[in-house]
Amino acid sequence: MNFASDNAGPAAPRIMDAMMEANADHQMPYGNDPFTARAVDLVREVLEAPEATVHLVATGTAANALALSTLVRPWDAIFCHHDAHVEVDECGAVELFAGGAKLRRVPGADAKMTPDALAEALAEIGPRDVHSVQPGALTLTQLTERGTAYTPDEIGALVEVARSRGMKVHMDGARFANAVAAAGISPAEMTWKTGIDALSFGGTKNGCLGVEAVVLFRPDLDWETSLRRKRTGHLWSKGKYLGAQMQAYLEDGLWLDLAGRANAAMTRLMAGLGDVPGARAVSPPAGNLVYLELPRAAHARAVAAGVKYYLYAGETPLEGPPDEPVRCRIVCDWSKGKDDVDALLTLWRG
DSSP states (O other): OBOSOGGGSOOOHHHHHHHHHHHTSOOOSTTOSHHHHHHHHHHHHHHTOTTOEEEEESOHHHHHHHHHHHHOOTTEEEEEETTOHHHHSSTTHHHHHTTSOEEEEEOOGGGOOOHHHHHHHHHTSOTTOTTSOEEEEEEEESSOTTSOOOOHHHHHHHHHHHHHTTOEEEEEETTHHHHHHHHTSOHHHHTGGGTOOEEEEEOGGGTOSSOEEEEESOGGGHHHHHHHHHHTTOSOTTTHHHHHHHHHHHGGGHHHHHHHHHHHHHHHHHHHGGGSTTOEESSOOSSSEEEEEEEHHHHHHHHHTTOBOEEESSSOTTSSOTTSEEEEEEEOOTTOOHHHHHHHHHHHHO
């Protein structure tokens, strides 16, 4: 059993079938194929944004870096949470793509920043100060890197602060499907209706082989993003394979069905956690990801049985007092069923 990441999960059968369909015939390259055309239409339809422009790429890092580099100038600052993926896990890709734009970290509990914290960070940059980077963009992660979620009201309040300094706003939606499925609201209510300018619409973590959509709710930025995608090596020659994935992902609500399964597995796990001695959630999960603390002995039983997930307690997390709390990250992908969850809980209970 693997609860380390939703990246570890399999591709959904309908995604694989779509890839085989795309492979059955010749199609024009570089996204000039019917699969990509249909995928773009579906993204616009799902987001209720007929004027949005859509650029498909293969990785979340590429999506985030392309979107943000389009929104800022090289001398700008991009404000993100301390734990944001663009800061912690993307090897400076945003700064590279943006020609040197600087990431500025904002603190906040449960991986969520507040309007006050953002305003305080912005106050460090004086108006028209030639010696400082300039306010450029805000990026929010949904779900966050701690498995929590921003409400539309919280997003709107942060957008208002960003707009007060002339900034654009991006949403890193690697787990956007999980956030939408859990909140029970429309994707539009979570994005452009709150003021989001650009969205990295994730598919890879939710049953696709590897596809993300850079969605710009500002059509005036389309050509620049097109050029940046080509210049950075992210315009696929065989773009039909990206288009086929995204098309199948969005048709008939598959994306929300898969996210709902992953979220349901997490709900089952959290319901059973009360019977695990010494277990507690570090942050309340809003979707399919949670950080927990459990006694070291519980982790040792699970690891010995072959379960995989990340532990955070130094280089040798399983060495030490058996009752000492050890933090872990648990992620449920779409394929996790009740048997998987129950088996993990049983091992933790001992």
